[in-house]
Amino acid sequence: MDSGEEQDVPDSQGRKKRYHRHTPRQIQELESMFKICPHPDEKQRMQLSRDLGLEPRQIKFWFQNRRTQMKAQQERSDNCLLRAENDKIRCENIAMREALKNVICPSCGGPPATDDTYFDEHKLRLENARLKEELDRVSSLASKYLGRPIPQLPPVQPVSISSLDLSVGGYSNPGISPSLDLDLLCRSSSSAYPYAFPAAVSEIEKPLMVELATNAMEEVIRLVQTDEPLWVKSGDGKDILQLDTYDRMFQRPGQQLKFPDIRIEASRDSAIVFMSTITLLDMFMDANKWVELFPTIVSKARTIEVLASGMAGSRSGSLVLMYEEIQVLSPVVPTREFCFLRYCQQIDQGMWALADVSVEYPQDGQLASSSRSRRLPSGCLIEEMPNGYSKITWVEHNEIEEKNPIHMLFRDLITSGMAFGAHRWVTTLQRMCERFACLTAAGLPSRDLGVAPSPDGKRSMMKLAQRMVSNFCANVGASNGHKWTTLSGSNDVGVRVTLHKSTDAGQPNGVVLSAATSIWLPISAESVFSFFKDERTRTQWDVLSNGNTVQEVAHISNGSHPGNCISLLRGLNSGQNTMLILQECCTDASGSVVVYSPIDLPAINIVMSGEDPSYIPILPSGFTILPDGRSAGGQGASSSSNPMGGSSGSLVTVAFQILMSSLPSAKLNLESVMTVNNLISTTVQQIKAALNCSDII
Missing domain, CATH: 3.30.530.20 (START domain)
Structure with a gap:
């Protein structure tokens, strides 16, 4: 987690601007105040400002964002409860109708009168109309609070039992574990993403994301262009990031000491690849092409939203919010998932920089991976070279918290940085660029x-x-x-x-x-x-x-x-x-x-x-x-x-x-x-x- 200390960050004009992250203590105090008073007046905001060392404007914006989150969460909860109630009523109605089919009149032994059936159907129509009105009311409230229309819930499909018979019965075989769980969910070949992505980034979040991406770009450029003492060479020629120097250079003292269970992975590598710079940028900024370029590394990717399209033909200024899942090709190694901003900027004639940085978005979403992965400012510098070649310098900088121990078979591969480091990305890119060149060659x-x-x-x-x-x-x-x-x-x-x-x-x-x-x-x-x-x-x-x-x-x-x-x-x-x-x-x-x-x-x-x-x-x-x-x-x-x-x-x-x-x-x-x-x-x-x-x- 980032520290809450302030730092001076130069902007594009060389001026200093203040950049602040809330400390855990500040967040705890703000949350405590929010539980007591979600709408603090000016006097209360001034008191919090003095107690926490924050500007009143920061206090005001924090409470605004927190209220928006709470309202959105409440409306989602109401929608879920309403949908569950609707499903329950629907199932009860179906069961009642099925039971009525088998009812026998005690007087004549025949089926029940049709008037009763009509009466039951009429009650169902009234109940459905009431539920629809309730759903419209909740959707209207959610639309008002979230600032965008809420789509109607899809019709509930009847739950069917899987036709796959996955039980092993009483059969015993010494070659198969007796505790074998054959409850395999039959997934589609187009497997779903771990959570439903929101329709759009809110107007409140966009400026924050732009600032986050800009700061990440500045850091990536320094990581790429600075050698010793930030990077030193190991015995086998690999670049090793000096974390103490990194903390001092980017004014983050003590960051690595706060969470001893979190592992920092940092690596840098460079290579000459046979692909034009513009083509590379186009494939990097397109989620589908990103998967196509790295099929052995990226198992799935998706563009959540394009925040800025950039200049036509060069991608300079492009900013996208993306999701990706990266893997080692074995069912033993858990994948890593990132929700991150990708920012492209031309920094000189024939030179572009690409910066990635994780964002906590969606706010209430939890990725499905067994490890918590966060992409610290990472990316690459791409230099245009003659004859369709490009020189690329790649930096990987990730914060990893494994929820489960690494399998002993792959422990050395992962801890050495060979599994997810810059060297793997660069060498794979070299090979794939050669393959694409062969595919398009005359x-x-x-x-x-x-x-x-x-x-x-x-x-x-x-x-x-x-x-x-x-x-x-x-x-x-x-x-x-x-x-x-x-x-x-x-x-x-x-x-x-x-x-x-x-x-x-x-x-x-x-x-x-x-x-x-x-x-x-x-x-x-x-x-x-x-x-x-x-x-x-x-x-x-x-x-x-x-x-x-x-x-x-x-x-x-x-x-x-x-x-x-x-x-x-x-x-x-x-x-x-x-x-x-x-x-x-x-x-x-x-x-x-x-x-x-x-x-x-x-x-x-x-x-x-x-x-x-x-x-x-x-x-x-x-x-x-x-x-x-x-x-x-x-x-x-x-x-x-x-x-x-x-x-x-x-x-x-x-x-x-x-x-x-x-x-x-x-x-x-x-x-x-x-x-x-x-x-x-x-x-x-x-x-x-x-x-x-x-x-x-």
Whole structure:
């Protein structure tokens, strides 16, 4: 939490302006006064001003904001109570009507007279009219207090029991935990966000957000451009933020001492990327493009509101309120969620700065992540370079309070800063910029292996592979839209499963079962990646290939590293000449991904002809390979031949997606769970055997 001490902050004209944050004591005193008197007069405000060391104007605005919050909360509570009462009455009416159908007249043995039925329906109409009037009254009051119209509540849908039979009954199996919770909520493939975002930012909050973003921009520029003593180099060449110097420079003494359970993560890195500055800014400021640019890091993002659109063509002056969820590609590592302001500003000819800073918005919203994450002023400086290149210097500065202990398997990776630090963002950006360049290039490099697609066909295959990787990344992490249930397993992570209904275009319709596990291997991440990438060793881990070798029939390079490529594989002697495998391999200094999906011959013909692949159904499975974060002899520097750098081992996540049924009403039985559990377990055993790691538990 920020301290309440005042500081001088220079504005854009170099003048000093006072910036103040309330201390916990000030807030406590204000809250106590608010409970006694929500509308203090001028004399009371002056007394509070003297007691708390605040200006009367600050006291006045605090009470105004607090009253607005209380009124909005009360109206939301009233709406919820009214809706619950409406649901209760509706259910009672339905039950009464059903009971009346079975009533028998004691005199004649026939059904009840129709007059009674009409009378009951008439009472229902009167009651519904009364409830509608009450709802209109509450909505009118809420509209008056909030300053904007409140939309009518949607009609209440009848609550239906899930058609998925998720109970295991009395069946006992030694391979599955007896306490297994199979109450898996069948989510949609377009999973919801953790809370309902408000329709608009209030006029009171906008000036505060603009000031917050401006101050964050000034801090980010200083963080990027200042070296020692603010940043010092570690033994492996990484920039380390000196927190004491940071507190003195930004006049925040004692900030880190107030909450010993909160961990500060700060990192800085820079790189040259093959993408124009304007294109980068456009993708950074657009939430959908932001996810597309970082599919392995950003699991979901949304623009809540555009507060300022900025200059056309340069994005300078743009200010947006955004939400994002970032992840490590494993169901073991909780995601981090941020609600933050993103501000873009051109600071010189050919130079732009981007600043992010968290905001407590919506005021009463709680993010669903198991860790409290707050983005301190972070961002990047982007310099325009010749020939379509840009130099980017990235700063990550976050305040993290873990609610649950970090899983021991990923503890070193996270605490070292490799999981969420600037280095991961920059190296991923380098790789993705190369991929986008290959996608838009006039002549795409390929290897003629018997299938020679046209340039349009190569682009179509790259787009399909990109969607395949994005789908895989969205379904392998611990996003709050997932509900992973742990089965028993041979390691402390265990096999984890989750269900979702697949309804999006480009995915098979029905119920999809996802299963994943993570393991540690005492082998470098680069060696493990080479093992998975090589089609000659595929039979050693692919339990679905039935021992049949595969042949690469098409190859597209999508980056300078030879490991970044898209392949089309064909099984030999499999008896299924109509089925091929589309595979994409991605690797950079932060980790690697190998994703594949079966695809039939008619679909491949559509892709090769250059047609739109958006509606070709794919269901990807694959692997993520990460360095374990442990230093190997202090040699952590990376190189072009060893992009992972020196690491003593690797963290491998194995993930499968299986279409259980094309019917959304399909039932999940224990046999399906056992099948996918055995599939994952056998794959892990074969990987360890092939890499001579069978003794690793």
